Amino acid sequence: MWGGWYGKMDVQEVTHRPLFEGEPIYSMWLRELIRFFAMRSRILATFASPLIWLLFLGIPLSQIFSSGASQSVPGGLSFFAFIVPGIVSMGLLFGGTNSGVTVLWDKEFGFLKEVMVAPVRRTSLMIGRSLGALTIALIQALATLGIALILGTWLGFRIISVAGFLLAIGFMIITFFAFVGFGLTLGALIENTEGFMTIVRMIEFPMFFLSGALLPISVIKGIPVLYQLQFINPLTYGVDGVRGLLTGVFLLPAWLDLTVIVAFALLFLFLGAYAFSKMEVD
Amino acid sequence: MAILTTEDLTRRVEALKAVNSLSAPPDFTLDSDRKPILVVRNLSKGFGHVTAVDAINFEVFEGEIFGLVGLNGAGKTTTMLILSSLLNPDSGSATVCGYDVVKEKDGVRRSIGFVFEEEAVDIYLTGKQNLDFAARMYSLARQEREKMVADVLKTVGLEQHANTKVKDYSGGMLRRLEIARGMLTSPKVLLLDEPTIGLDVQTRRYVWDYLRRVNKEMGVTALLATSYLEEADYLCNRIAILHEGKIVASNTPEALKDSFGENLITLKLSKGSQEDFARQLREMTWANSVETQSQGTLVLSLKDKSIGIPEIVRMAKTHGFSISSIKSSTPSLNDVLLHYAKKSVAERDE
Numbered sequence: 001m002w003g004g005w006y007g008k009m010d011v012q013e014v015t016h017r018p019l020f021e022g023e024p025i026y027s028m029w030l031r032e033l034i035r036f037f038a039m040r041s042r043i044l045a046t047f048a049s050p051l052i053w054l055l056f057l058g059i060p061l062s063q064i065f066s067s068g069a070s071q072s073v074p075g076g077l078s079f080f081a082f083i084v085p086g087i088v089s090m091g092l093l094f095g096g097t098n099s100g101v102t103v104l105w106d107k108e109f110g111f112l113k114e115v116m117v118a119p120v121r122r123t124s125l126m127i128g129r130s131l132g133a134l135t136i137a138l139i140q141a142l143a144t145l146g147i148a149l150i151l152g153t154w155l156g157f158r159i160i161s162v163a164g165f166l167l168a169i170g171f172m173i174i175t176f177f178a179f180v181g182f183g184l185t186l187g188a189l190i191e192n193t194e195g196f197m198t199i200v201r202m203i204e205f206p207m208f209f210l211s212g213a214l215l216p217i218s219v220i221k222g223i224p225v226l227y228q229l230q231f232i233n234p235l236t237y238g239v240d241g242v243r244g245l246l247t248g249v250f251l252l253p254a255w256l257d258l259t260v261i262v263a264f265a266l267l268f269l270f271l272g273a274y275a276f277s278k279m280e281v282d
Numbered sequence: 283m284a285i286l287t288t289e290d291l292t293r294r295v296e297a298l299k300a301v302n303s304l305s306a307p308p309d310f311t312l313d314s315d316r317k318p319i320l321v322v323r324n325l326s327k328g329f330g331h332v333t334a335v336d337a338i339n340f341e342v343f344e345g346e347i348f349g350l351v352g353l354n355g356a357g358k359t360t361t362m363l364i365l366s367s368l369l370n371p372d373s374g375s376a377t378v379c380g381y382d383v384v385k386e387k388d389g390v391r392r393s394i395g396f397v398f399e400e401e402a403v404d405i406y407l408t409g410k411q412n413l414d415f416a417a418r419m420y421s422l423a424r425q426e427r428e429k430m431v432a433d434v435l436k437t438v439g440l441e442q443h444a445n446t447k448v449k450d451y452s453g454g455m456l457r458r459l460e461i462a463r464g465m466l467t468s469p470k471v472l473l474l475d476e477p478t479i480g481l482d483v484q485t486r487r488y489v490w491d492y493l494r495r496v497n498k499e500m501g502v503t504a505l506l507a508t509s510y511l512e513e514a515d516y517l518c519n520r521i522a523i524l525h526e527g528k529i530v531a532s533n534t535p536e537a538l539k540d541s542f543g544e545n546l547i548t549l550k551l552s553k554g555s556q557e558d559f560a561r562q563l564r565e566m567t568w569a570n571s572v573e574t575q576s577q578g579t580l581v582l583s584l585k586d587k588s589i590g591i592p593e594i595v596r597m598a599k600t601h602g603f604s605i606s607s608i609k610s611s612t613p614s615l616n617d618v619l620l621h622y623a624k625k626s627v628a629e630r631d632e
Contacts, residue, residue, distance in 0.1 A: 027418035031404065038406045038447070114402040114463065117366050118419035119391040 024120045025128035032132020046136075050144035053087045054080075054151060061214070062155060074216055075249030078156035084148040085168075085243035086213030089175065091140045093208060093235055096176045099133030100183020100272060101200055103279075122277040130180045137176050138169070145246075160248040168245035171261070175238035178265035182234075184272025188279070211235035216251065234264040317344045319471055319503045320365065324374035326527075327360050334360040336527035337374065342471075342505055347497055349518035349535075350507045351615070353623060357527040358507035359399060362475050365505065366396050379470055395464035399475040399507075402460060403448055409459050410435065410444040416463050430466060438462040438492065454485035461489065465496060472496070472504045478513060490516055511615035521615075525622045538618050545584040545612055547594060552606035556580060559603050566597075 036042055062079035073082045103112065103126070115125055148157050159165050186203070190196055208214075210230050217230045230236050241257035244250035250257070320342035327335045335357040342348040350358045363369040365376055367387040375382065381389030403412045410431060417427045435441050438458040443451065448459065457477065464472055477493070478486040494517065496502050508514050514521045515535045522532040531538060551559060556578050563572045568586035575581060582594070591608055598605050 021421060023418045023421045027415050031407065031415055034411065035404070035406045111402055111404055113368060113396070113398055114416065115419055116368055117391055117394065117396045118416070119388045120419050 021120060021124040024115075024118075024124045025131065028115075028125055028128025029132040029135070032129060033135060036132075036136050046140045047143050047147070050087055050091070050140070051147055053090070054084070054144075054148060057214075058083050058087070058151075059155070074218065074251055075247075077247055077249050080148075080152065080155035081157040081247055082216070082243070083214055084145070084152070084157050085246050086211075086239055087148075088141050088144050088172070089211070089213055089235060089239040089242050090208055091137055091144065092172055092176045092238065093179050093211075094204060095133060095137035095140065096179025097183035097186070097200065097204055099130055099137075100180045100185070101187040101196070103129070103184060103187055103276065122279065123273050126184070126273060126276050130177065133180065134173065134176050138172065141169075141172055157247075159246050164245045164248065168242050171238075171241045171245055171258075174261055174265050175235075175242070177269060178234060178238070178261055179268075181265060181268030181270070181272040184276055185268055188272070188275030207233055207235050211239050212251065213239045218251075234260060237261050237264075318342065319344050319346075320348075320376070320378055320505060322361075322365070322374075322376045325361070325364065325371050325376055326373045327357075327364060327369065327371045333527050335364070335371070338522075338524070338527070338529045340522050340529060340532060342503060344503055345497070345501050346519045347493070347504045347506060347517050349514035349521035350505065350524050351509070351511065351514045351521050351619065352524035353509060353619065355526075356509075356524040358509075358524055359475055361524070362396075362473050362505070362507050365390075366394055366473055367391055393470045394473055395467065395469035395471070396473045397460050397464040397475065397477050399479060401456065403456070403463065405449040406447065408445050408447050409440055409451070409455075412448060412459065413463060413466060416466055420467055434462045434466050437465070437496075454481055454488070457481060457485070457489060458492075461492070465502075468500065468502075470503060472502050474504060474506045474508075476508055477506070478508075478510065486513070493517060511619060515615055523619060523622060525619075526626060530622045531618065535615060539612075539615060545610065547582040547584065547591065547608065547610045549580050549582070549594070549608040550578050550606050551580070551598075551603055553604035554598075554602060559598065559601070562597075562601055562603075 058080050061083070065073060065079040073079050112125075116122070145159070149159070152158055159168075183200075186200060187196075190199060210226065211217075211233050212230060213235070217227075217236065220227050220230075237252065237257040237260040240250060240252045241254070241261060244254055244257065318341040320340075322338060322340050324337045324339060325335055326333065326337050338357075338361065340348070350361060352358050360369065364371050364383060365378060367378075367383045367390040370384055375384075377383065378390045379393040381387075381393060383390050403409075404415070407415065413431045413434065414427070417430055420427075422430070432441075435444050438461060440455060440458055440462065443455060448456065451459065461474075461477060464474070474493070478489050481489065490513065493504065493506075497504055504517075506514065506517060518535060520532065520534050521538065522529045523538070524530070556574055560572045560574050560580060563569050563580070563582055568584060568589045570583035570585045572583075573581040591610055594608065595605055
């Protein structure tokens with residue numbers, strides 16, 4: 001073609017791009033944090049949301065379980081201690097999935113176009129963005145645990161060990177990325193952004209309810225389909241892993257929790273990254 | 283198009299003229315120094331059943347401001363997105379600075395700056411943070427990046443507001459920031475999609491003058507997509523009129539106006555016979571046609587642009603006629619655009 005006539009122009013020194021694009025990743029991360037701290041309502045929600053769940057759902061529900069002796073939480077946990085890891089995992093599910101799917105919002109509102117015309121790998125943009133969302137999700141998880149520890153002096157929640165706490169953080173990170181990949185994949189599958197969030201909610205909420213986050217998975221043992229659905233829900237393993245590491249009570253084998261969540265994370269991050277790298281702006 | 287394989291630049295342009303009714307812009311000499319920066323060949327892109335861009339051809343030379351003019355939905359933005367490598371075409375090809383927009387996206391992205399039609403900055407960040415953010419995408423040394431941001435803020439006159447959050451910016455400030463972001467890395471090519479949409483007359487003029495300055499002083503080649511004809515007229519060396527995905531005309535703004543409109547003079551006589559004056563006018567070498575209309579109105583089409591109202595009034599006087607009212611109308615690019623819009627509506631109705 002004609003371009004060949006004059007050869008390529010030396011626009012800037014076209015060197016090989018580094019495999020790890022530190023600056024763009026850092027910059028995407030920083031942007032997420034600046035945006036987070038710029039919006040007071042979001043900071044407020046970070047603390048208010050776990051407080052609402054723990055106070056207004058955790059306390060009433062724990063009354064049912066402590067008064068009726070026929071139903072008790074497996075492993076001898078107080079009901080309040082049982083749902084704290086569930087609420088933490090909920091933040092990871094919603095935060096991670098949203099981070100993945102909101103790539104679409106940015107695309108719609110033009111911001112993503114701006115960075116996409118820069119000579120940067122799509123995956124670097126995605127990594128930076130996800131790391132920003134992860135940081136915010138971890139702030140929320142720590143806020144939840146902080147509030148839970150204060151309420152826990154009356155309602156019986158404590159973290160068993162420092163090692164357990166640190167391992168739980170690691171497990172939360174893997175779980176979070178699993179849902180980032182999930183969100184990205186969903187975003188790529190559903191091209192139309194109209195009503196998109198409604199569809200995402202319709203997927204997120206059943207996942208949350210059928211994960212053993214609020215009620216032990218054994219509660220619905222007698223109900224076919226619903227009971228089995230819990231075992232194909234990746235969040236079930238995420239919740240159980242976080243709970244086990246924080247409280248010492250695993251309801252499923254720890255190795256299974258880890259295996260499933262890592263496999264899920266790898267699969268969906270791969271799918272999500274692939275979809276993202278192919279994404280066009282139209 | 284086999285004719286395009288020739289390596290002779292002049293012959294290539296001649297061939298293009300035939301294919302595309304292109305002509306060389308008057309202030310561009312087509313010597314071997316003038317490189318085509320953007321080359322678009324048979325480019326097509328559809329969305330579902332709609333063909334947004336339909337086998338278009340054009341090229342933009344180094345240092346030129348080229349306008350893509352058309353009504354909403356004509357395919358301007360789609361073309362711009364393809365040229366920026368953000369959207370892949372269905373068929374055809376395009377190169378930017380010699381880089382293929384599909385196969386060499388990285389080279390394309392290093393060559394261009396893009397000012398989007400819609401807001402593409404982050405309103406929760408300050409102006410400076412936005413630019414700093416954009417600059418970091420190019421992985422430059424810190425000093426270089428900071429200098430770049432400071433320079434471009436100064437050029438668009440936003441230093442005073444560098445640390446203000448963008449959500450508190452006025453419309454004009456926002457557009458200036460968008461342009462600053464596009465210009466940040468001093469790209470070879472600037473793609474501007476409706477850069478002055480929604481701006482008042484004064485701010486628009488300010489942005490235009492800034493773009494002209496950047497084009498002159500920094501030698502930036504610009505591709506401007508616009509639906510404002512006066513914008514294309516003011517800024518562009520050449521324009522292509524895009525209608526329903528096709529380029530229907532391409533030339534300098536002046537040549538287009540000349541070919542699609544006429545310099546018309548409409549007059550009424552207060553003394554003398556209408557028919558006699560019409561006869562007198564028809565004998566003039568500069569008159570194209572003279573038409574007599576009802577109520578004593580004469581419509582005169584001029585061949586020669588240098589002839590105006592004073593000459594006609596003088597002529598009437600010397601021949602003993604007296605004119606009670608006279609007005610002249612020059613064609614605008616709007617006439618050209620509407621001509622095509624009307625034509626396609628008529629064709630569809632047939």
